[in-house]
Amino acid sequence: MGFRIEFGCADLARTTIAREPDPLWEVLLGMHMVQTDDEPDLFGAWRLRTRARLTALERELMVLAQPVGYSPDFLTPAESADGLDAGLAAVAATPPERLAAELSILAEQVRLPNWTRRLAAGDPDVLAKLCHGLKHFHRTNIAPLMPVINAMISRDVKVHSDTVTTGGFESLAGTLHPVLQWQPPYLHVDMGHIDRELDLDGRGLRLVPSYFCWRHPIMPADPSLPPVLVYPVQHDPAWAEPIEQYADPERAVADLLGRTRAAVLRTISAGACSTSELAARAGISLASASEHARVLHRTGLVTTRRAGGAVRHTISPIGSHLLSGAYH
Template structure:
């Protein structure tokens, strides 16, 4: 069991990573490649990926002897280039300590490039950088768009749960087996570990390849990072479903169709009654949905005289990027109110 202790002030510093972390997701995929209890679907994917990985990826495996990974591989940067450079920023003495820790059972087994990395050799760092990029290009780049869509859907699900029920409830419902009580968050794991947030903040980061227990990174003077399995339980495929927009389907599954339609319309300002006419629902229904979206930070609402005007925020726009109200208006079954968009309606 992993137990994470919060103070009252720590709740204000729990945040959800706005984007997936390329090398953290890569590490999750590589971990799944070497697991033996991953079921039929992941088993087939694992065997296919291991057969097809280029030789340039091998140094990444050298860094994880016997399943132990050095802490400088816990990389949470949100862009690939920053992530590839991140391990080099570690202090040389800490890099040496981590390499000695993971190779302690068999110190003579370290390959020459690992020994060079232990000395701080610049070319050894370049070997690791090339290995990470090769692994990313082969295993993740083909599915990165899907992975980003899944991350946005999970981001929205969490934001709505926090808005409607509070952060404690959201943490308790984040993964199966989680429990939040008396300012302590319990996560199911096959070992005992106790962590105090202690003012450092906590970051929630979903991963869509890993299917095991939550993974926690607890480094001094840095936020605690909890990586948890949030994927569909099957390997991601570079092929998108035929005749369907998987991003929109994922968001609709999380938000609900009406809330997603509201977000699509609110690229422009609309009143409550204007939205109700566009969607063919009652003003009360729109008010309930806009309250939930506003609580999640996805839309903003201002009063202008007798009118109440809604518009999506930057966060809401990020969730529905590459979509627009025209798509919604052209859907079958929607009434055409283009001629009314310029009218200002009261609540």
């Protein structure tokens, strides 16, 4: 029993580790997490906040993101590796035949509401609503955590990159997650409820660290899709937010600045960045990032300096002081 991934020589050469989280995988796995009670010490505060502010549309979309079993692959297209907007564009362009096929698999697991029939037919209005809900969930519930997520993933990637450098892929497989075991030419993923084999066939494997992935790694169900293995990063319990304090400080900053602008300020606090980097990290448009950075600069919370042909945004002492209440 288990999931076996078969590697050839070309696959080993083409296997990579993503250096940033995949936004739509984080959305899907975040939706999984909000529907469970797993790991309350690490995710409890986030889960309480998220459940309290879910919109009606986001609640509707939860039916597509079952925490146990199958979730449609069209929710996590390969294009999401290039950013949230690229991923959402790919979701919106999903062919109707693929939507229908994947929703029929989901229907074997859960009773689907009537609106999913229009989704299965490729109704552009329903697809637009789906993308809006996914984007809103990311902006509201994922983007505010990006400084922590990016820091954890950067640390994780450095450790695993060093492992590959010194010990090769054989050493890496054993350190990514306890359920992974390398027995050439197979990478064994010990998940008792799955028994199948995937031949990479020269495509390589993209390893994607994830903040919200939990228990075991996860892959797309369709073997014809670009091979991706999403695995949990090592969480630092010291960064966990106490449940009894989950709302007050962060909401105070959000009430003062607005949720999106507060998220932008927190993103800049994680490290100096250009406007395009800010947009990518916060999961917002370039125009929105530019406008929020401009307002934060005018209020003295952010310093903005030109470096060559670009500008760099850095949190100011006043901005750091404002945020300190949200983390200490």
